[in-house]
Amino acid sequence: MDSQIEKAPPHRGMPSWLTPRRAIVFGICTVVLFILIGSMIEQFMNANPKMMAALLGGGAAAAATALGTLPVLFAQNFSRRTYDSFLGFGAGVMLGATAFSLVIPALNAASSAGAGSWEASLMVGAGILAGAGAILLLSRAVHTDSILSTDPDQVSLRRAWLFVWAVALHNLPEGLAIGVAFAGIDLEKATSLATGVSIQDVPEGLVVALALHSVGYSRLAAVGMGIVSGLIEPIAAVFGVALIGIAAGLLPYALAAAAGAMLLVIVNDVIPESRQSGNGTQASIALVIGFIVMTVLDTALA
Numbered sequence: 001m002d003s004q005i006e007k008a009p010p011h012r013g014m015p016s017w018l019t020p021r022r023a024i025v026f027g028i029c030t031v032v033l034f035i036l037i038g039s040m041i042e043q044f045m046n047a048n049p050k051m052m053a054a055l056l057g058g059g060a061a062a063a064a065t066a067l068g069t070l071p072v073l074f075a076q077n078f079s080r081r082t083y084d085s086f087l088g089f090g091a092g093v094m095l096g097a098t099a100f101s102l103v104i105p106a107l108n109a110a111s112s113a114g115a116g117s118w119e120a121s122l123m124v125g126a127g128i129l130a131g132a133g134a135i136l137l138l139s140r141a142v143h144t145d146s147i148l149s150t151d152p153d154q155v156s157l158r159r160a161w162l163f164v165w166a167v168a169l170h171n172l173p174e175g176l177a178i179g180v181a182f183a184g185i186d187l188e189k190a191t192s193l194a195t196g197v198s199i200q201d202v203p204e205g206l207v208v209a210l211a212l213h214s215v216g217y218s219r220l221a222a223v224g225m226g227i228v229s230g231l232i233e234p235i236a237a238v239f240g241v242a243l244i245g246i247a248a249g250l251l252p253y254a255l256a257a258a259a260g261a262m263l264l265v266i267v268n269d270v271i272p273e274s275r276q277s278g279n280g281t282q283a284s285i286a287l288v289i290g291f292i293v294m295t296v297l298d299t300a301l302a
Contacts, residue, residue, distance in 0.1 A: 051241045054182040057194035058175050058237030064198035065230030068205025069223040072213055080277045086203030087274035088283030091266050092290025093200045098259045100298040101193035102177060106255035109184060113252065127256025132264040134257070135173060173261030175233035179240020180258050184251040192298045199293070205230060
C-alpha cells in the first residue's frame with residue numbers, strides 16, 4: 001500500500017534558495033538601489049560637477065585595468081615573481097590610499113561635523129568595521145577565495161565567469177571610495193585617491209587577463225573579460241556620489257566604510273596571494289615601494 005501512495009509534488013511558489021530571510025534582504029537592497037539610482041539620475045540631470053568628476057575618476061581606474069591587460073596580447077608569459085611583485089606594489093599603493101585619502105579625511109569630516117576626538121575615532125572605527133564586514137559577507141556569498149590566483153589548478157574553465165565576477169566585486173570598494181571621495185572631500189585628495197587606485201589597477205588587470213588565458217581562453221578573450229571586470233568602478237563611483245547626495249551626514253561613515261572594505265581586500269586577498277609562491281620578500285619590498293609612491297603622490301597633490 002505504501003508504494004501506491006503518491007508523494008506530494010514539491011512547492012514551486014518560491015525557489016529553494018530564496019529563504020524568507022534572503023527575500024527580505026533582497027527586498028531591502030532593491031529599495032536602496034532604486035533610491036540610489038534616483039539620486040544618481042537627479043544629479044546627472046542637474047549636471048553635478050562632483051558626479052562628473054567621480055565618473056571620470058572611476059573611468060580612469062577602469063581604463064587602467066584595461067591598460068594592464070594589454071601585455072597579454074603580446075607577451076608569451078610572465079614569471080610568478082613578476083606577478084607577486086605587481087600584487088605587492090598594488091597592495092602598498094592601496095594601503096597608502098586607504099590611510100591618506102580615506103581614513104584621515106573621514107576623521108576630519110567627523111570633526112567638522114562637531115564630533116570630539118573620541119567620538120570621531122569611534123565613528124570612523126565603526127565605519128571601517130562595517131565596510132570590512134560588508135565585503136566579507138559578499139565575498140563569502142560568491143566564494144571569492146584566491147580570486148587573484150594565476151595557478152591553473154585554482155581557476156578552472158567553468159569558473160572563469162565567476163572569477164570575473166569575483167574580481168569585479170574586488171573592484172567595488174575601490175569605485176565606491178572614488179565616488180565618496182569626490183562627493184565629500186577636497187578635489188586634491190580625491191584626485192590622489194583616484195590616481196592611487198588607477199596605479200593599483202594596472203597590475204591587477206594584468207593578473208586577471210593572465211589567469212583567464214592560463215585556463216584556455218584566447219588572448220583576445222582574456223583581455224576582453226579582464227576589461228569587463230574593471231567596468232564596475234565607474235558605476236560604483238557614481239553610486240558613491242549618489243549616496244552622499246541623499247545624506248551628506250553619512251560622509252564620515254562612508255569614507256571609513258570604503259577604507260574598511262579596501263583594507264579587507266588588501267589583507268585578505270592581495271597580500272596572501274603575493275606571498276603564497278615563496279616570493280614574500282620581493283612582494284614585501286614592492287609593497288613598501290608602492291606605499292612610498294602613494295605617500296609622495298598624496299603629498300604632491302595635496
